[in-house]
Amino acid sequence: MPATAPSSAYARLVLRITDARTGALVDAAPARRGLTRVEVHAPAFDTTNLRVLLVADLLVRALELGGTPVWALLTGGREEAELRASAAALGIRPFEGSRDVSAGLGEAQVIHVVGEGGVEPDGVRIAVAHVDPAAPAAPEGTDPIALRLALLSRRRDTPARLDAAVLADAGAALAHWRRAVAAWAHRPSRPIPDEVRGQLRAAWEDDLDVPGVLRVLRRVENEPDLPDGARFETYAYADRLLGLDLTRDLGTPA
Structure with a gap:
């Protein structure tokens, strides 16, 4: 990008x-x-x-x-x-x-x-x-922020169901991104590409399309030519909207 x-x-x-x-x-x-x-x-x-x-x-x-x-x-x-x-x-x-x-x-x-x-x-x-009232309660010990991510992954005008599989997937994705952000933080900082910043803003300015923001983050993670320092800054910037505490594990070994 x-x-x-x-x-x-x-x-x-x-x-x-x-x-x-x-x-x-x-x-x-x-x-x-x-x-x-x-x-x-x-x-x-x-x-x-x-x-x-x-x-x-x-x-x-x-x-x-x-x-x-x-x-x-x-x-x-x-x-x-x-x-x-x-x-x-x-x-x-x-x-x-x-x-x-x-x-x-x-x-x-x-x-x-x-x-x-x-x-x-x-x-x-x-x-x-x-949210489907028939969905089971979150398992004991579920990270509340995983519940936040699970809800963010669906457009607000779409009914949501929070079963054990959905919460497990959200918890795994959250842990993966936090580890990745902590690893990227060890690399030299690089600015967010204007194109990427524009894609993030275009998504959330379009009727709070948070699933669109998450898609941009997945592309950023897998873009081969993007420096890790730019990935870190992108995720930290997007988290000002998402509130997923993606920088929580900063300082852990790479």
Whole structure:
């Protein structure tokens, strides 16, 4: 993947998401400079609502990577404490708990993140497909970040099933990438090729296509002409969105 100058089209990329109310793609960042409020609606404690929080976490990360200030808050139910604890284990950053804290901040955009068939607030709405309730519980000792990767591997509008095989595959992929990143870190640093950076951004700016981001990372891993130092920087950069703690094993022997 040779380094190329970023195209004028890439320079104009902006995060666009599908509004569940209309089915149309809309800009997630406000047209005028200002704050975006991300409001998460998760009324119960289950894996589907945990997925709702994960999608909101991705949205916040993507907006921040694009330079948009974000205020994120959670409207939960009676099991909100349990939901927040499980979200923290998955690397989901905390959400504010009261809509009053955003009063007077002058947000220019409000985006609601909801589960399919849940509340239907006015305004731009991101709908998240369910996680199969018949799926067995994660085996004891499962890395919570492997669960995060398993959920990230499916588009948010596609139902997910988290059986033992899916979680085992995600855990193996996560361990493999962490070992690879730790090994690449021993090589001289090299910049991310502009083409690769553009592919990553084009994927996540296109309706939060995280599976597309993961495909780019797999190509980067197997590109024979790319220096290991550039692979490391690429994975570290993408992990600012993915939140998989891919650099966790830095400092281990090569």
